Amino acid sequence: MKLQFSLKYLIFSLFIFLVEVLIATKLSNIFFVRAYLGDVIVVMLLYTFVKSFVKMNDQKLILGILIFSFAVEFGQYFHIAEKLGFRAGSLIYIVIGNSFSWIDNLCYAIGCLILYLIVRLTNRDGLASTPNP
Numbered sequence: 001m002k003l004q005f006s007l008k009y010l011i012f013s014l015f016i017f018l019v020e021v022l023i024a025t026k027l028s029n030i031f032f033v034r035a036y037l038g039d040v041i042v043v044m045l046l047y048t049f050v051k052s053f054v055k056m057n058d059q060k061l062i063l064g065i066l067i068f069s070f071a072v073e074f075g076q077y078f079h080i081a082e083k084l085g086f087r088a089g090s091l092i093y094i095v096i097g098n099s100f101s102w103i104d105n106l107c108y109a110i111g112c113l114i115l116y117l118i119v120r121l122t123n124r125d126g127l128a129s130t131p132n133p
Contacts, residue, residue, distance in 0.1 A: 001054055001055070001056040001057075002054070002055045002056070003053060003054060003055075004053070004054065004055040005052065005053060006051060006052050006053075006055075009048045009049075009051040009052040010048075010049075010052040012048040013045060013048040013049045013052055016041060016044055016045040016048060017045060019041060020038060020041060020042065020045060023037060023038045023041075024038065035103075036103070036107050039104050039107035039108060039111065040107045040108075040110050040111035040114065041111065042069075042108075042111070043062075043065050043066070043069055043108050043111035043112050043115060044111060044114075044115050046065045046068070046069075047061060047062065047065055047115055050065075058116075058119045058123070059116070062112050062115055062116050062119070063112075065112060066108060066109060066112045069105075069108035069112075070105055070108065072096065072097070073097075073100060073101070073104050073105050073108070074100070075096065076096070076097045076098055076099055076100040077100035079098055080096060081093045081096040081097065081098050082098060084096075
């Protein structure tokens with residue numbers, strides 16, 4: 001793992017973030033898109049955001065994002081946002097969430113699988129196969 005800025009990944013991150021905002025604000029009445037597609041895409045947002053600042057093994061990063069996503073979701077089961085004292089409706093409360101769903105975990109896994117396949121098919125910098133020392 002090495003700190004390295006990537007404008008390409010930052011632009012991808014901004015684009016995916018705008019798509020997430022669009023889903024949350026304008027497409028919220030389309031249940032499938034709001035409930036499932038947003039969760040599939042959010043792992044891609046995390047991936048591109050991390051890759052904006054860190055050069056590291058893609059497979060390890062995707063696995064780490066999947067574990068992180070599961071941890072956040074299981075935190076929702078225990079209402080961690082409330083227990084940490086965040087007010088309902090605050091930005092951090094919305095980001096953490098407060099409603100556990102097994103389907104969300106499935107969506108994160110699907111998103112990571114799609115991300116893994118995209119990385120494998122478009123890997124130009126050799127990171128997916130390069131072991132970390």
